[in-house]
Amino acid sequence: MSKQEVILCKELESSLTQAIEKCSPDRLFVLTDEHTHRLCLPQIKDIPVMRQAQEIVIGAEDVNKTLETLAQVWQALSQQGATRHSLLINLGGGMVTDLGGFAAATFKRGIAYINIPTTLLAMVDASVGGKTGINFNGLKNEIGAFAPANCVLLDTEFLRSLDAHNFFSGYAEMLKHGLISTPQHLDELLAFDTEQPDYVLLKNMVGRSVQVKEDIVEQDPKEHGIRKALNLGHTIGHAFESLALAESRPVLHGYAVAWGLVCELYLSHLQAGFPQDRMRQVIQFIKENYGPFPFTCKHYDHLYELMLHDKKNTAGVINFTLLKDVGEISLNQTADKDTIFETFDFFRECMGL
Numbered sequence: 001m002s003k004q005e006v007i008l009c010k011e012l013e014s015s016l017t018q019a020i021e022k023c024s025p026d027r028l029f030v031l032t033d034e035h036t037h038r039l040c041l042p043q044i045k046d047i048p049v050m051r052q053a054q055e056i057v058i059g060a061e062d063v064n065k066t067l068e069t070l071a072q073v074w075q076a077l078s079q080q081g082a083t084r085h086s087l088l089i090n091l092g093g094g095m096v097t098d099l100g101g102f103a104a105a106t107f108k109r110g111i112a113y114i115n116i117p118t119t120l121l122a123m124v125d126a127s128v129g130g131k132t133g134i135n136f137n138g139l140k141n142e143i144g145a146f147a148p149a150n151c152v153l154l155d156t157e158f159l160r161s162l163d164a165h166n167f168f169s170g171y172a173e174m175l176k177h178g179l180i181s182t183p184q185h186l187d188e189l190l191a192f193d194t195e196q197p198d199y200v201l202l203k204n205m206v207g208r209s210v211q212v213k214e215d216i217v218e219q220d221p222k223e224h225g226i227r228k229a230l231n232l233g234h235t236i237g238h239a240f241e242s243l244a245l246a247e248s249r250p251v252l253h254g255y256a257v258a259w260g261l262v263c264e265l266y267l268s269h270l271q272a273g274f275p276q277d278r279m280r281q282v283i284q285f286i287k288e289n290y291g292p293f294p295f296t297c298k299h300y301d302h303l304y305e306l307m308l309h310d311k312k313n314t315a316g317v318i319n320f321t322l323l324k325d326v327g328e329i330s331l332n333q334t335a336d337k338d339t340i341f342e343t344f345d346f347f348r349e350c351m352g353l
């Protein structure tokens with residue numbers, strides 16, 4: 001897999017023009033959800049190279065990251081004359097870049113695509129690294145492919161219209177990048193004024209955060225080893241997210257990751273010696289900014305069953321990425337059912353549930 005080009009744009013217009021010209025497509029398509037169609041497409045629609053772009057609009061948010069929506073995109077591409085030499089631009093958050101990336105990877109066995117992420121989460125994480133896919137059978141990203149975008153164009157100006165919930169959702173993946181990289185990066189994240197964001201500083205932090213991901217993906221594009229570090233917080237986080245979806249009370253992906261981090265930092269403390277003061281510091285930040293995920297001990301078995309579907313697992317054994325300390329990663333860790341249930345008890349207790 002070749003190294004993916006990720007550009008922190010000074011000027012989106014020229015970067016996008018160059019990126020499209022480099023692909024020399026016969027036809028151009030732009031995929032948005034209903035919100036990014038209204039809020040973000042106007043920023044690029046009038047760029048001369050975009051004038052011929054045919055628009056495909058899908059429903060917003062993870063409830064629409066489905067096979068039905070994927071089929072709508074395939075249908076639109078097919079009916080509007082897309083060929084193997086066409087180019088798809090995904091303009092949106094991680095839902096659009098995941099689903100659009102998978103549509104591009106599968107349409108006529110694969111066409112070129114460019115990601116222009118418009119949420120914080122998609123900028124630092126989802127748009128980069130080639131994991132594409134959809135939710136299926138009540139499970140997160142159950143169907144998908146590794147298929148990197150030809151190019152990823154980051155423009156933090158899009159963040160100005162993002163609401164606080166989606167800001168914090170993306171910030172959870174940044175915290176994850178802080179935890180798996182360096183104490184300095186984690187400290188700057190914990191110290192950032194999230195109530196009145198300094199957008200210049202945020203742009204720099206986005207650059208550092210996405211670099212953490214790029215470095216790991218470059219070493220291990222298909223998650224045979226070190227890429228599992230990017231899944232910290234997700235073994236339990238995805239179970240929370242799927243449970244919430246099943247109970248028709250969906251939560252944002254990054255919130256589920258933040259709550260998953262609380263549990264997996266506790267597990268890291270129990271099993272890998274992660275320092276208690278650091279654990280408490282990060283949990284305090286999450287408690288203050290994300291609130292609790294309500295569940296009772298009646299949910300434990302369901303959560304455990306969901307964790308049995310984690311993609312890192314082998315032969316029915318649940319696989320965790322844990323930390324010995326900030327930046328000291330311990331891959332392929334396991335925990336027995338009693339210990340996992342103890343982490344749920346810990347979570348509920350420290351969240352005041």
Ligand SMILES: NC(=O)c1ccc[n+]([C@@H]2O[C@H](COP(=O)([O-])OP(=O)(O)OC[C@H]3O[C@@H](n4cnc5c(N)ncnc54)[C@H](O)[C@@H]3O)[C@@H](O)[C@H]2O)c1
Pocket residue numbers: 033034035036039040060061062065092093094095096098118119120121122125126127128129130131132140141158159160161162163166169170173253254
């Ligand atoms: N492929 C990966 O490596 C990877 C990594 C992390 C997360 N993900 C996936 O990403 C998805 C979550 O992505 P997300 O958090 O970006 O959510 P999202 O794409 O659902 O976007 C969240 C909301 O913000 C709106 N929005 C987008 N840009 C906006 C803007 N600039 N201003 C105002 N509103 C805007 C969207 O329309 C949507 O309503 C999940 O499906 C998750 O599984 C994938």
Ligand SMILES: O=C(O)C(=O)C[C@@H](O)[C@H](O)[C@H](O)COP(=O)(O)O
Pocket residue numbers: 125129131140141173223227230231234311
């Ligand atoms: O890029 C990766 O690798 C990640 O694990 C990043 C995660 O933040 C992301 O949510 C990813 O989609 C999870 O992948 P999955 O393989 O657990 O479905």
Ligand SMILES: [Zn+2]
Pocket residue numbers: 125173234253257
């Ligand atoms: Zn994630």
